[in-house]
Amino acid sequence: MFRTLIRPLQSARIIQISIRTTVVVERVHPLTKLRPGENIYDYSKYKYTDFQYRIIRDTDTEKWGNIDVILTEYVEGVGYKGEIVNIPREITYRELLPAQLALYPTPENIALFEEERKLLVDRPQISPFVMKCRDYLKSIVLQIPINLKSKEWSLTKDNIRIALRRINVMCDEDAIILEDGSINQDTYKLGEEFNVILKINPLVEVSIKCVIVPVDKAKLWDEYQLSKRRPKT
Numbered sequence: 001m002f003r004t005l006i007r008p009l010q011s012a013r014i015i016q017i018s019i020r021t022t023v024v025v026e027r028v029h030p031l032t033k034l035r036p037g038e039n040i041y042d043y044s045k046y047k048y049t050d051f052q053y054r055i056i057r058d059t060d061t062e063k064w065g066n067i068d069v070i071l072t073e074y075v076e077g078v079g080y081k082g083e084i085v086n087i088p089r090e091i092t093y094r095e096l097l098p099a100q101l102a103l104y105p106t107p108e109n110i111a112l113f114e115e116e117r118k119l120l121v122d123r124p125q126i127s128p129f130v131m132k133c134r135d136y137l138k139s140i141v142l143q144i145p146i147n148l149k150s151k152e153w154s155l156t157k158d159n160i161r162i163a164l165r166r167i168n169v170m171c172d173e174d175a176i177i178l179e180d181g182s183i184n185q186d187t188y189k190l191g192e193e194f195n196v197i198l199k200i201n202p203l204v205e206v207s208i209k210c211v212i213v214p215v216d217k218a219k220l221w222d223e224y225q226l227s228k229r230r231p232k233t
Helices: 090-096 105-111 116-120 127-139 157-166 216-228
Strands: 002-006 014-018 023-027 053-058 066-073 085-089 140-147 194-199 205-214
Touching: 066 090, 105 116, 127 194, 127 205, 140 157
Parallel strands: 140 205
Antiparallel strands: 002 014, 023 053, 066 085, 194 205
16 A cells, blocks of 8 residues: 655655555354365355455554654754654654654664764753744734723733733743833834734743734623623523
């Protein structure tokens, strides 16, 4: 069985990987008994019910699970060169192995990256979930609701924290880098985008595109009161 992979960055390169599959079956009906001396390979002597099977296990539809590999290069969100990581088999077989970014951690392959593995002790370990969070925050435009009807207003870290909480991103105000009073009624034009720095951890930070959305507090209060009066279903 062959599956063809076409990598987007290598459109002219087609890679075929042989994938071994296993299907475990059992007969639905007992096999027809033949007379002594009859040819068991003469299928005309069998009934159609002799070829009915019930699938017990199909490894092609099962979850692949994880596998240990040693990285040959730095892979963002996965690990450093020479590091042995445990990642899903699907990513390994379809992405890392065809691109020669990973090898099986045999004693010979581990010995090839012995020097790189010694340097891993001093390198910080970054979780792949941190990188996914960074990529997500880089791809959005954060809407920050502020009542622009007030004569004087200024964007604060608390406004940004609440806006992040509305998209299920929790953080402390200390993780937000914003100069106090830099965005206010005099410096901001409606619809203009600006960037805010958020520290995900001491090693990783991300620049988030933001835009201020006008909000009427009186209207929000009326909607809140109406929601309390509605009967619960």
